[in-house]
Amino acid sequence: MKKITALITSLVLSLGVLAGCGSSDGTTEKLTVGASAVPHAEILENVREDLKELGYDLEVTIFNDYVLPNKALSEGQLDANFFQHIPYLEEMNANENLGLTWTVKVHIEPMGLYSDKITSLEELADGASIAIPNDATNGSRALKLLASNGLIKLKDTEVASVLDITENSKNLEFTELDAPALPRTLVDVDAAVINTNYAIEADLSPLDDAIIIESSESPYANIIAVKEADKDSEKTKALNDVLNSEKTRTFIEEKYEGSIFPAF
Structure with missing residues (x-):
């Protein structure tokens, strides 16, 4: 009887383990x-x-x-x-x-800056138009990418907006749009900061096509x-x-x- 009881207990425990990984019936x-x-x-x-x-x-x-x-x-x-x-x-x-x-x-x-019209930052004309994501965190991320590459200066703030730009020597004009729409705007603006998932969907290569891109230290x-x-x-x-x-x-x-x- 003890052996039967032990066997039953063992089977119950086994079924419990299986139940933790889906169904016991496979x-x-x-x-x-x-x-x-x-x-x-x-x-x-x-x-x-x-x-x-x-x-x-x-x-x-x-x-x-x-x-x-x-x-x-x-x-x-x-x-x-x-x-x-x-x-x-x-x-x-x-x-x-x-x-x-x-x-x-x-x-x-890594988020990058893309363009159909220029191939380097030096080619950005005075008053050039740049599209960025319109949600607060990705918009801030885009502005900080531009700031880290010397295009603008920003207030020291965790989440930056265009209102936090303190220096804009090229008089860049910013357009804030839904992130998925950014690749399609390249025909209308001089450049756009695009999230990598939408860049890849649009057949843009972050390594080959981005003019500037975030480093591997991106948080x-x-x-x-x-x-x-x-x-x-x-x-x-x-x-x-x-x-x-x-x-x-x-x-x-x-x-x-x-x-x-x-x-x-």
Whole structure:
């Protein structure tokens, strides 16, 4: 009888372990992640089978803007999202009271200045027009990139806007637009500061086409965001593990060849 009891106990424990990694009958649990098409969705597709082995069936929902993925996550339509850096999440979270947090850093997308009309900063004429993202964190990031390359000077502030420009020797004119629209504006402006994911989607190479670009020391690592209540869930832990794996590191390094780079 003792042997039978011990056997039953062992089976129950085994089933409990299996239940922590999906279903005990071998079926998978759905894991829905919102992402930008490039490179985020591509990075997720690379770990689809790894998640399946852990008991999760990955479903990627593509978003083409920076607002809806956080709202969808907060409303419970997603389990996680993967498209943004920490300052943007913190700003939107505070403004909208979304109840979100981040778990792991995955990669860095250096922001760059692109143009169809010039190939160097020296060619920027007096009064040249430059488009930048219209959200506060990425707009600030764009202005700081220009300032670090001597085009303008800014007040010493964490989040800078065009109102914080203290010196503009070239009399540059700034246009603030939705980040996804920036590549399309290159025909209308002299240059635009574009997020790397939208640059890549527009067949712009950060290494070959950017006139200036952020250094590898950029603090704007792209992260996995989840609801605060789900930060320590088994589903979240599985996603964290596969996106901070050596497989993911190798994929990023080999596919993007330095245009983006791992942040872990």
